[in-house]
Amino acid sequence: xxxxxxxxxxxxxxxxxxxxxxxxxxxxxxxxxxxxxxxxxxxxxxxxxxxxxxx
Numbered sequence: 001x002x003x004x005x006x007x008x009x010x011x012x013x014x015x016x017x018x019x020x021x022x023x024x025x026x027x028x029x030x031x032x033x034x035x036x037x038x039x040x041x042x043x044x045x046x047x048x049x050x051x052x053x054x055x
Contacts (some may be wrong), residue, residue, distance in 0.1 A: 010018070015029075022032035045051060 022029045
């Protein structure tokens, strides 16, 4: 599986808070975002079923 890059726009205050949460969890901001995305997808799939990806 290829690793892709994604840019996001985030205001300075939210970014600062993200870094604080990530530091508390012992993670980088990037790792923290990946965990949040993973958890979001997991919750979605729990409610609506597995997301099928066409390749």
